[in-house]
Amino acid sequence: MKPNVNLIIVLILFIFAGSLIVVGPVRSAWHIETSPTNVILNDVWGASANEVFAVGAEETILHFDGAIWSSKQTSPAGVILRDVWGSSGTNVIAVGDSGKIFRYDGSDWKQEASGTTVNLHGIWVTSGGLAFAVGDVDTNIPYEAVILYYNGTSWVTMVSGLSIPLKAVWGISPDNVFAVGDSGTILRYDGNSWSPMNSYTTTWLSCVWGSSDKDVFAAGSSTAVYRYDGNADNDWTETFGSVEYPDDLWGSSDRDVYAVGGSDFNKIDHFDGNTWSTWFLTGNHPNGVWGSAKDNVFVVGNGGMIMRDFINKPPFPPPIDGPVDEASFGELDTIVLDGGTYSDPENHLHDLTYFQVRRADSRELRLDEIFSAGVTDYPISPGTILPGLKYNWRVGYVDALGAVGWSEWYSFKIGTSEDTILPKIVAGTDVSDFGMISIVHWPENMSPEAVFNIEYDRRNYLIGTYDAVNNRYIAFDNGLEMEPGRSYWILAREGLTIDFSGIPVILADDVYVALNYNASTGNGWNMVAPPNDAEYYWANVKVVEEIDGVLIDRETVQNLADDNLYIDRQLWRWENGHYHSDTPDTDPNLAMEAYAGYWVKARQANVFLRFEPGARVASLGKPEILMAGIWKKTKTWLSNLNIFSKEAVAGDDNTPPMPMGTLDDNTADPVFQGCFIEITNDCN
Incomplete structure (x- = not known):
């Protein structure tokens, strides 16, 4: 569900961890995830919704398994890790300061020789496991911005041809890769060499991402986001809207793009294919964004902040273990409503249980009870509700994120038959x-x-x-x-x-x-x-x-x-x-x-x-x-x-429908029976 810029609704989420307030167009739901760290997190990437990695200061590496975040590596004396990407859950690469490169093989993170000591800012990995990393200028000869290439065996240095730091890299394939950096620099790799493109800006660019080779976005230290449409002249144009100083870009398509960061404001911007809209955040600064799909997006930032915008699937409807539908109870019976076993499609924990009982004739709620996690049954003592009536009841299980899975309505009656x-x-x-x-x-x-x-x-x-x-x-x-x-x-x-x-x-x-x-x-x-x-x-x-x-x-x-x-x-x-x-x-x-x-x-x-x-x-x-x-x-x-x-009489207006037919002519129809004087005016 994309932001509706025509309907601005204020959404305020008070979260004690980070004192975050979100104000802007309402989307599905921004949730603060429980983070195991309070250090700066710079970037996030995942192989799937249940295999997500975040990296940051002190060589911090976090992992999300679909339910909880855990720390996989932290070194108080370690360098800052600035970017992470991979080709699968068993091939993930993180890069950072002092030329540090770490690779995850599905079990452990291990450092690899990069051949450089400059700070690395960006990493992109092809689906086949080849990789490109970019960073600052190496002050040694030939005094060029560092571009590293992993050829499947080792990291080698590529010729960048410029002495301007590069901040980010992203590609479509091994022979179609884009890198951006200071002074409006945009380079493109065609499988043989890197060549400059026309950005028509001198501001530094900190991020690049695309949905295809004909739809690539870049942004940085200005209020503009630049877009490349695949034209032969290699010209980039400015998109409409004001997106100030984003640190990262990601999207699920060219009509669903996110930019996070900001200088004066901590914010998340969203592009729907035509215009940009904004969520303003007070609290920790967001630095990185990635999603497994348009309805499952992660944002990480300062103070160990992890936000997730997703459509939370509710728990499965309670299976109901009793009583059977239309059961009858005596006036002195205790009625035990049993919702059955709790189950959640995303393995979220059981947080609350609702039991609702209403009169069948008036639909008025007579009991509306809330119980803590783990409660699946509710005994109704004799005299709590009136006899001689039929009641409807249902159970709702609430997960840890507030989604409710409701059972169908069931019925029971109280009294002496x-x-x-x-x-x-x-x-x-x-x-x-x-x-x-x-x-x-x-x-x-x-x-x-x-x-x-x-x-x-x-x-x-x-x-x-x-x-x-x-x-x-x-x-x-x-x-x-x-x-x-x-x-x-x-x-x-x-x-x-x-x-x-x-x-x-x-x-x-x-x-x-x-x-x-x-x-x-x-x-x-x-x-x-x-x-x-x-x-x-x-x-x-x-x-x-x-x-x-x-x-x-x-x-x-x-x-x-x-x-x-x-x-x-x-x-x-x-x-x-x-x-x-x-x-x-x-x-x-x-x-x-x-x-x-x-x-x-x-x-x-x-x-x-x-x-x-x-x-x-x-x-x-x-x-x-x-x-x-x-x-x-x-x-x-x-x-x-x-x-x-x-x-x-026949022809009267506003009279009831005639009966269902007769036995002699057998004209009764079980689906649409009888005639309607007020409609047809031709009943005998």
Whole structure:
């Protein structure tokens, strides 16, 4: 992820080691690595992300194995090592002051004879193991800047042809190598000799790197970075932007180049192919940069500073050792959530563990616990969370760099299971024979096979519920799940008695029913029902909105305006082959019965209905209950005569979808069933 220069976000990382503050465009993440030294580190190079070397003062050589940095060589009386490069993890070369050259063979670092005592500033190694090193001017005859070549056997001196110190070297191949130095010097080696190029600057150049022989960058003691495009005239041009006094360059491509250093500012500059952008650092000065890929970049500097900019892969998702999904527990049981063994793709240590438990009906977090490294299980004591409810839970493992690997959400229920029998389904085959039913228990098994205990054949049964998000019915044989608060169509040729085992939904607390909504189509039709064994006044049901995971009370249905943003206030029911609807205005005592089914239309996403104990019919006084019963019987009689309540007819706008078809014509489709009056206007 490259810096977005159009969106400047301040990122501050307070790191006690070095008191580093990073301010600039946010990339993936700059991390301070734990360094085993506090001496100046001058350069870094690696054979891979798990085989990285850094060199610096006191002949310090560090190694990174993908997890930790360790010191491989340090000599308090040693010289400064200034550069490092290699062809593999078993062929790494470091160069430094007094002509010192060290080579790593995969086991040990050993000094090699260089034939010079001048300070060496740069090293580049070909893929085949040949190498070029450059340095200061040898004051002995012929008084030239030192260029050394390793021919596979020994180091030999090459003719540089100039008396100006060289600071860096880099190449494409053994016969295409670039060296830069003081006074704007740029040399190119063609396999036979070194010749000067046209830099058009007199400032000293301290670093060189390229993505190809047609895209090479050089920089040093100015605010410019110079670029060579492979032209035959050997001309270098200045890139756009201000990159002041970089000490090193590296990139993964010509559109992903880093420059580190700076004189007045300690900074990291980045080139995206068009412009340069900057991270300013306060603290230790950066000196060297290298990456194994664009998303894994290392920077080293003074005080032993090692920074790493990479996309940290999170731990693997916890494998979950229990409980099994949809498990049931008694009210006195201790529930042990077990995340399983921690594992990280980059072998980062386990730092923290998160356990989250939320109510399935409202999605509200009930438990959000954080534990230290090594904890993989969490016991929930009896009474910690309410019985009569279903809960979702998950585990998150956090690595030492703060990345979290989350498990999927799993479910469990708390309560005592009991046998229940739903009102008998009468026999029928036609649309008018459809019934709308609901359940008020959490089934031990949510599948319709377990609840209905039938061999489903669409010639004999049609069972399903509506999915507004996908504009379809979900049929018995197409992924249907049974849950309280949702209602279901049922048509049974020979009738049906439904009995199953489940945990009764809590009566002593509020219970929520989520409403689905399709923002692209505006479809918000939901088949709903009271979620527990109680009767509720529609007027007193509370409408709740979820915003950023927080439930916010809006109003009861009675107090909502007709043009409110959340739901249509009409409550629809299916009777005798027709839809009928009422609102609290037309029927203040309109009630929703347990085991029955209704339609409600949402007007936006993230809306819930909350069924509170105080909204129940039984919560009224005796005179009110008596009058409500009389009114209910009268309303039913009047609605059957199509008097008083609204009846949906073909062509009506804003009416629920028709049922799923009939058994006689067998038109039911398990994926997209029924027709939609508000869309097609051609239902019979």
